[in-house]
Amino acid sequence: MTDAMDFLRAGAAALQRGDRAEAERRVVRALALAPGHGEAWNVLGVLAVSAGDAAGGEARFRRASACAPDNPNYPRSQAECLKRQGRPDRAAALLAGAVRRGVLSPDLVCDLGNLRLGMRDVAAAAALYRLALVLAPGHARSLNNLAEALGTAERPDASADALARLAVLRGTAAAWGVVGAALLAAWRQDEARIALRRAVVLDPSASEHWANLGFAGLGRHAVVLAEAAFDRALRLSPGMDAARAGLGMLRMLTGRLRDGAADYEARLSLPTFTPSRSYSRPVWDGRVKPGWTLLIHADRGYGDAIQFIRYAPLLRAQGMRVVFHGPEGLLDLFRASDVVDDLSGLDGPPPAHDVHVPIMSLIHRMGTTLDNVPSAVPYLRVPDTAARRWVDRLAGLRGMKAGLVWHGSVAFPYHRQRSPGLEAVLPLTGLPGVTTVLLQVANGRADLERHTPLGPFLDLGTELRDFADTAAAIQALDIVISPCTAVAHLAGALGKPVAVLLDQGAEWRWMHERVDSPWYPTARLYRQALFGDWTEPVERLRRDLAALNGPLQDRS
Numbered sequence: 442m443t444d445a446m447d448f449l450r451a452g453a454a455a456l457q458r459g460d461r462a463e464a465e466r467r468v469v470r471a472l473a474l475a476p477g478h479g480e481a482w483n484v485l486g487v488l489a490v491s492a493g494d495a496a497g498g499e500a501r502f503r504r505a506s507a508c509a510p511d512n513p514n515y516p517r518s519q520a521e522c523l524k525r526q527g528r529p530d531r532a533a534a535l536l537a538g539a540v541r542r543g544v545l546s547p548d549l550v551c552d553l554g555n556l557r558l559g560m561r562d563v564a565a566a567a568a569l570y571r572l573a574l575v576l577a578p579g580h581a582r583s584l585n586n587l588a589e590a591l592g593t594a595e596r597p598d599a600s601a602d603a604l605a606r607l608a609v610l611r612g613t614a615a616a617w618g619v620v621g622a623a624l625l626a627a628w629r630q631d632e633a634r635i636a637l638r639r640a641v642v643l644d645p646s647a648s649e650h651w652a653n654l655g656f657a658g659l660g661r662h663a664v665v666l667a668e669a670a671f672d673r674a675l676r677l678s679p680g681m682d683a684a685r686a687g688l689g690m691l692r693m694l695t696g697r698l699r700d701g702a703a704d705y706e707a708r709l710s711l712p713t714f715t716p717s718r719s720y721s722r723p724v725w726d727g728r729v730k731p732g733w734t735l736l737i738h739a740d741r742g743y744g745d746a747i748q749f750i751r752y753a754p755l756l757r758a759q760g761m762r763v764v765f766h767g768p769e770g771l772l773d774l775f776r777a778s779d780v781v782d783d784l785s786g787l788d789g790p791p792p793a794h795d796v797h798v799p800i801m802s803l804i805h806r807m808g809t810t811l812d813n814v815p816s817a818v819p820y821l822r823v824p825d826t827a828a829r830r831w832v833d834r835l836a837g838l839r840g841m842k843a844g845l846v847w848h849g850s851v852a853f854p855y856h857r858q859r860s861p862g863l864e865a866v867l868p869l870t871g872l873p874g875v876t877t878v879l880l881q882v883a884n885g886r887a888d889l890e891r892h893t894p895l896g897p898f899l900d901l902g903t904e905l906r907d908f909a910d911t912a913a914a915i916q917a918l919d920i921v922i923s924p925c926t927a928v929a930h931l932a933g934a935l936g937k938p939v940a941v942l943l944d945q946g947a948e949w950r951w952m953h954e955r956v957d958s959p960w961y962p963t964a965r966l967y968r969q970a971l972f973g974d975w976t977e978p979v980e981r982l983r984r985d986l987a988a989l990n991g992p993l994q995d996r997s
Contacts, residue, residue, distance in 0.1 A: 445474035449481050461488055479509030486518055495525040513539065513546035520552060529556055547577035554586060563594045579610055588623070597627035597854075608636065614644030621653050628857045630660035630946065631972070648677035652684040659691055660858075660946040661972065662953055667691050682707040686714075693804075694949040698814070701949070702805035709799065716740055716799060717787070725796040727806035731760025736794035737803070739767035740787055742853065743908065743927035745801050746771055747934050748950065748960060751820045752803040753780045764792035767800070773909040777824035814959040819936035827913035835917040838899060840874040841990045844915060844932070845894075846923035848885025856884075858944045859925045863888035865975040866942070868983050869922060871895025874990050878918060880911060880928055920989070922982065925951065933961030940965050940982050945972040 452467030465488050471481045486501035499522035506515040516539045523532035536553040554569035570587035573580050584607040591600035601623035608616035617640035624633035637654040640647065651674035658667030668691055674684035685707035692701030708714040717740045725735055737753060739746035746767050753763045765775060765784040772784055783792040791797075798806060809815075835842060848860040863885070870877045877898040881888075886902050905911050912931055915921055921932035921939045925947060932939035941958075943951055943966055951958065951966060958964040965985075967978035 445471045445478060445481075448474070449478065449484070452481075452484055456484065456488065461491065464488060477508045479505040479507075479512060479515065482508060483515060483518065486522075490518075490522065490525075495522045498522045499526070510542070511544060513544050513549040516544065517546075517549050517552055520556075524556075529559060532556055533560070545576060547573040547580040547583060550576065551580065551583045551586065554583070554590070558586065558590055558593070563590050566590045567594065581607055581610055584610070592623075597623065598629070601627045601629065601632075605632075605636070614640045614647060614650065617643065618647060618650040618653070621650065621657065625653055625656055625660070626854065628660070628854060630657045633657040634661075634663075634666075646677060648674045648681055648684070651677065652681060652687060655684060655687050655691070659687060659694070662694070662946055664691065664695060664953065682710045686711065690949045694953050696811045696952060698804065699808065699810045702809060706802060706805055709802075714741070720791065720794075720797045722794055723796050725798040725806060727808070729756065729759045729761055730795075732762070733796065734762040734764060734782075734792075734794045736791055736797040737763060737765050737767075737781070737800050738791065738797060739765070739771075739800040741801075742850065743768060743771060744925070744930040747821070747908075747927060747930040749800045749803050750775060750780050751815050751934070752807055754820065755807070755815060757782070764794055766791040770907040773824055773827075773907060774821060774912055777909065778820070778822040780820065811959060816959055816962055818962060819934060821912065821931070821934040823913045823916045823935070824909050827909045828916060831910070831913035832917050835878065835899070835914065838876045838878070839897070840876055841920070841986075842876050842878055842918045843869070843986065844878045844880045844918045844921040844923075844928075845869065846880050846885070846921075846926055846928045847888065848881060848883075849924060849926040851884050855948070858946060859948075860885065861924055861942055861975040861979070863892045863894075866922070866979055867892060867895060868979055869986065870898060872983070872986055872990065875986065878914070880905065880914060880921070880923075920986070929964070930961075933958070933964050936963055938963050938965075940967060940985070942975065942978055942982070943968045945969040 448467045448471035452464045452471065455464035455467060465485065471478060482501050482505035486498045486505060489498035489501055499519050502515050502519035502522060506519060509515060516535055520532035520535050523535065533553060533556040536549060536556065539549060540553065550569050550573040554566045554573065557569060558566035567587060567590045570583045570590060573583035584603050588600045588603035591603060601620065604620045604623045608620045617636050621633045621637035621640055624636060634654065634657040637650055637657055640650040641654060644650065651670050655667045655670035655674060658670060671684050671688040671691060674681055675688065685704050689701045689704030689707065692704060716738065720736065735756060756763050763781045765781045767787060769786040772786060775781060775784055785792055845866065847863045847866050849856045875896065877894050877896065879898060879900040879902050881902045882905055901914055905914065908931060911928065912935060915932050915935055915937055918937065921928065921937055923929040923939065924942045929939055929941045939961065941964055947968065950960065956966050958966060967982045969975065970977050
């Protein structure tokens with residue numbers, strides 16, 4: 442055996458020198474003396490793979506595993522050869538068999554996790570990465586891949602937690618920057634701010650970390666921090682559109698609408714804001730040309746379209762023809778409101794036009810400042826048929842009729858922050874002399890399986906077919922209560938009293954520290970004092986509703 446070991450050591454040394462032929466000769470001699478030596482077969486496998494012979498390597502690694510069945514490195518190498526031959530299922534079965542036999546190492550289990558992830562079995566992959574971390578809590582590759590698997594499974598919180606553990610191990614600016622970005626994606630801005638501060642201390646030249654630090658501040662209305670961070674990012678990378686758009690949101694948040702809207706145009710180069718379709722005609726430059734047809738297109742949130750369609754009548758009054766291309770659910774409402782000359786849904790071709798503009802760009806193209814916000818309401822009108830239907834439907838309700846929404850669309854991650862949920866707003870139901878009318882549709886309706894409004898209520902959520910229906914129902918109410926959703930915008934556009942429940946980092950459109958809105962004169966804003974705590978704004982609104990209900994009852 443000593444002679445075999447000598448040959449094996451000589452073969453390994455030759456392999457290190459790059460002399461593959463000599464290495465193979467020496468190892469073959471070793472195997473002649475000790476045919477069951479697993480490491481000798483392993484070296485022959487490495488030689489085969491280095492020569493591009495994955496099949497030969499796989500056969501030799503299989504022999505190595507037979508000779509030393511408890512060595513986890515040999516099945517790992519065999520599985521890698523199977524992958525190279527386009528046989529990932531066989532590779533996964535091989536490694537799974539090793540795990541069942543108790544041949545465990547964090548690297549082997551992680552490799553199996555990678556194969557499962559490649560097969561889109563995310564749950565199995567995540568379980569395997571966790572097993573690898575039980576074997577070796579600091580196994581960086583498993584932490585990284587676990588975060589990837591959890592992100593694929595749309596579990597942003599768990600993914601961010603795994604990346605945070607990895608950053609503690611690595612301690613680099615890049616690792617902390619990745620954690621900060623992941624925490625931002627999970628809407629955990631306070632933790633993101635801590636991680637990103639570490640990143641910029643370790644590497645002050647990384648503009649992407651400064652930009653993300655700006656977004657972390659913006660998400661908590663930490664105005665001074667956010668502006669300094671965006672400015673620093675733009676000094677380091679003047680062409681960074683994400684930072685420019687972030688600075689634009691911050692400026693509009695603080696009332697600097699003209700400058701902010703100009704910066705916010707940078708969003709159009711970002712994938713999140715790229716229109717779902719292209720338009721062949723030129724983009725409108727903001728110059729009014731009587732007789733020209735301007736296409737306004739909206740393919741993001743319904744609330745955006747409702748808020749900014751207010752500009753269309755102003756342009757028509759100046760002689761332009763205005764047409765709209767947007768979601769089907771808005772078409773009947775906009776048609777009845779006579780805000781545009783023509784309109785069509787996104788599933789079909791747009792109306793003929795000379796120039797086009799994304800609807801959110803109108804605030805910039807129209808030169809809007811805080812002093813000239815077009816705030817006249819109502820600028821939307823309910824279709825007559827829907828109005829008659831819903832007036833009759835709600836006529837028999839007693840007392841003050843308060844519409845209630847508690848959840849926004851889940852199409853945007855912001856819903857995790859802006860939506861209080863039904864349980865948080867239950868104190869707004871059951872008030873003496875108030876009938877609650879539920880306007881909640883889509884995802885938030887699942888809350889009704891766990892909670893029931895207090896006092897008299899009417900649930901319309903399953904009956905509202907589109908925004909024309911919703912507008913007609915709102916028209917027959919005394920007040921609407923909603924977080925930042927399209928329903929809040931709709932109530933404001935109809936000139937109805939609307940109480941808007943806002944999280945601590947509410948979007949720029951609701952501005953900073955205001956209780957009123959320049960966009961909607963009939964709105965009153967109820968903001969969180971502490972992030973995530975809806976108790977205080979809900980209690981303030983409850984008291985205001987009770988006070989409002991007194992005069993209404995006196996008139997009835």
